[in-house]
Amino acid sequence: MDLYDCIYKRRDTRHFTQDDLPAEVLEKALDAAHAAPSVGLSEPWRFIVVKSQERKKEIKDLFQESNTKAESQITDSKQTALYNSLKLEAIEETPIGIAIFCDTSTLDSFTIGTIGNTSTLEWSCACAVQNLWLSLTEQGYGAGWVSILDYKKFENLFEVPENWRSLGYICLGKPATDYDGQPMLQKEKWKVRSKKPYVKYV
Numbered sequence: 001m002d003l004y005d006c007i008y009k010r011r012d013t014r015h016f017t018q019d020d021l022p023a024e025v026l027e028k029a030l031d032a033a034h035a036a037p038s039v040g041l042s043e044p045w046r047f048i049v050v051k052s053q054e055r056k057k058e059i060k061d062l063f064q065e066s067n068t069k070a071e072s073q074i075t076d077s078k079q080t081a082l083y084n085s086l087k088l089e090a091i092e093e094t095p096i097g098i099a100i101f102c103d104t105s106t107l108d109s110f111t112i113g114t115i116g117n118t119s120t121l122e123w124s125c126a127c128a129v130q131n132l133w134l135s136l137t138e139q140g141y142g143a144g145w146v147s148i149l150d151y152k153k154f155e156n157l158f159e160v161p162e163n164w165r166s167l168g169y170i171c172l173g174k175p176a177t178d179y180d181g182q183p184m185l186q187k188e189k190w191k192v193r194s195k196k197p198y199v200k201y202v
Contacts, residue, residue, distance in 0.1 A: 001138045010133055013142040014087040014184055016173035021095045025139050026172070032135035038124035040112035045128040046101040048158055050169075053092065058157055059099075059146075059169060060091045066148045086188055089146045094173040099154070100129060105163040125167055133170075142175040 001009075030047065038044060050056060067088065074080045091097060102125045107114060114120055133143050151166040160166075179187045186193050 006134050006138050009178065009181075010137045011142060011175065011179060012184065013144045013171075013175045014090055015176040016090050016094050016142070016171070017176045019174035021141060021172050021174070025136070025141055026096060028139065029132045029135040033128040033132035036124065036128035036131045038127070039114055039120040042106040042111050042114075042121060042124060044103045044106045044121045045125045046103050046160075046164055048099040048101070050097040050099060051095070056092045056097060059097070059154070060089070062149050062153055062157065063089055063091060063146060066150050070148055082188070082190060086185070086190065088148060090144055090171045090173070091146060091169070094171040096172045098170050098172065099158055100125065100167040100170065101155075101160055101164040102167055103161075103164050105161070122165075122167065129167075129170070136172065141173065144171045145169075146171065
């Protein structure tokens, strides 16, 4: 698949088939993630692969708790109805999930590029996740990022070190649809994607 085809075909997927995710597909995607650039060669990404249905149920419970809070912030009844109609996760439906963490202990020794801006560690993790996502897309698979979570409770669920910061959870599997080649939220008329990025030349 051409690189740009892959970029434009990548979707934040919520609807998946019942197909398994082959081990070789996951391994290739994780290798692609680890090939990402990172500030000061810190490589702060940490991935925990989730296969257990029991653990998925615990994550789903956290999602539902946070989703209820999110819904309570909507004041328009029509928007509430539309929000409730959206499929925002596939935690228990997908064969594999990955909990994503940023290990801030990489800053315990001097790290080039982090003076005054330690968020560059998280940007590095974002690059790794994008690599993973594009690799899945190129292989005919997909992912959906679940960010509606209480991240502190999420970290406690995995009993990770204190210096690991959660960045969310992604569901991996075989997409059941490409949403007509557009973001799901646009297809469901939640929001329209802008046609061009904001760019200013100085």
